[in-house]
Structures are given as C-alpha cells and as structure tokens.
C-alpha cells in the first residue's frame with residue numbers, strides 16, 4: 001500500500017474523546033443549544049419507557065445515543081478513532097467506504113477526517129429514519145470534507161460496490177443469524193482486493209464461567225459509568241432476542257467462510273470485540 005505523506009496525528013484523529021469529530025464539530029455536538037437533541041443523558045431505563053425485548057432505534061434512543069453507547073460499550077471511544085486509522089491505511093483512491101449501521105455517524109466522521117482528500121466516497125447506511133435524520137442534521141452544519149451520502153435502508157439490501165473499507169461497528173449483532181453470512185459474502189464481493197472489513201461486536205463466551213465473569217466485569221463498567229442496578233437489568237431485558245452475540249471464534253470463522261483471506265481480532269474490552277478482515 002502506498003505510503004501517504006501527511007500525518008494522521010496532525011489532523012487529530014488520535015486522542016480525541018469519543019467521536020473522531022473535527023474540533024469545531026465536536027464542540028458543536030457538546031453545545032446543547034445547537035445539538036441538544038442528541039446530547040442528552042441516557043435515562044431510558046431509569047424511566048422504564050422501553051419494555052423487555054422491545055429495544056428499537058427510535059427517537060428516544062437517538063436523543064441519548066452518544067451518551068448511551070459511550071457508557072455501555074467499554075472502549076467505544078477508542079474504537080472510533082482506530083477505525084479512522086484503519087481507513088487511513090486501507091482506503092484506496094477512487095473507491096467507496098461504507099459505514100453500515102452508521103447511527104449518528106461517529107465512524108463515518110472519523111473516517112472522513114482520516115481520508116480527507118483521498119478521492120474516496122463515503123456511504124453511510126442505517127434503517128432507523130430517526131438516526132438518519134439526526135445524522136443529516138449534524139452534517140448540514142458542516143461544509144467541508146469528503147461528502148457523506150446517507151442512505152436509509154436495511155444493510156441486507158445494500159449492494160457493496162468498488163469498496164476499499166467497510167465498517168460494521170456494533171451493527172451485525174442486530175442482524176438475524178441466518179442473514180449474517182450472506183451479508184458478509186456481499187461485502188467480500190464488493191470489496192477491491194486488499195480492501196478491509198472492520199467488524200465490532202458484543203461477543204459471548206463458550207465457557208460459562210468466563211461468560212459469567214465477563215458479564216460481571218461489563219456490569220461493573222456500567223456501574224462505574226453511573227448506571228443503577230435497575231437500569232442495567234432493564235436494558236439487558238430490552239435487548240434480549242434483539243442483540244444476538246456470538247463468540248469471537250464464530251466471527252473469525254464466518255469471515256473466513258465468507259471469502260476473506262485474513263481475519264484478526266484487534267481489540268477486546270470485556271465482552272466487546274473488534275476485528276479486521278482483509279479480502
């Protein structure tokens with residue numbers, strides 16, 4: 001892969017808290033007057049407005065999403081800028097980058113910052129109309145950088161075409177198990193040789209003892225983030241049958257089966273992991 005002369009560090013992709021947003025944008029997202037609608041504290045499960053098994057990415061979730069994902073996923077604030085770094089390394093001139101299940105676009109924005117001026121196109125997809133509308137509103141405030149095309153669609157219906165980087169950052173876990181292999185096959189087919197998939201997932205563990213310990217450590221993390229016992233158990237109930245985790249070994253095996261020539265786990269924070277697969 002050709003070396004690029006400009007420094008990613010100088011453009012601030014590394015070391016910024018959660019989003020990899022440019023400083024001005026990051027400040028704006030912290031400004032309640034401008035973006036208060038998606039800057040609220042997650043109290044959804046304190047108020048019990050979501051029923052068991054009923055988690056959906058609706059307006060209530062969008063309003064608290066950055067706070068929710070930061071306080072629920074150990075390492076989310078690290079994974080986002082690392083996706084930027086990986087995009088910087090693997091994005092190919094003239095190709096397309098896909099962010100599948102983009103939510104409010106943290107990964108897209110980190111990648112845009114990392115690959116600016118590389119003649120790439122970014123397509124961000126989510127099937128939640130509220131997520132797409134809010135991400136669109138955020139983008140409307142920015143007038144610089146690579147264009148990001150927003151697509152409101154099920155990621156199973158998207159044709160990946162001439163891609164060099166595809167991101168599934170905590171999205172595959174919400175897709176039916178039977179649909180995961182066909183989805184990955186479509187990604188491999190649409191990737192250029194040398195292109196990559198970055199896959200981040202909540203994982204489970206074969207050994208019940210380890211499963212118990214990892215769950216306990218994750219709940220300690222959530223307690224340390226200020227969630228109460230009630231909020232933790234209600235969220236767990238609401239995600240039951242909605243979020244379907246698999247083991248790290250299952251993910252690696254499926255990526256190989258789908259046609260990736262290499263697949264590695266690069267990150268784990270308790271029961272949250274991230275992988276890179278290379279076509």
Ligand code: GEK
Pocket residue numbers: 057069100101102103104105106107125126127128131153154155156168169170171174175
């Ligand atoms: C981030 N990647 O901040 N088609 C399209 N979108 C979907 C589908 C589907 N079949 N299923 C779920 N989603 C983001 C975080 S959040 C992770 C991703 C979480 C979307 C859903 O609407 C939501 O926006 C996103 O996937 C999952 O880097 O909430 O744990």
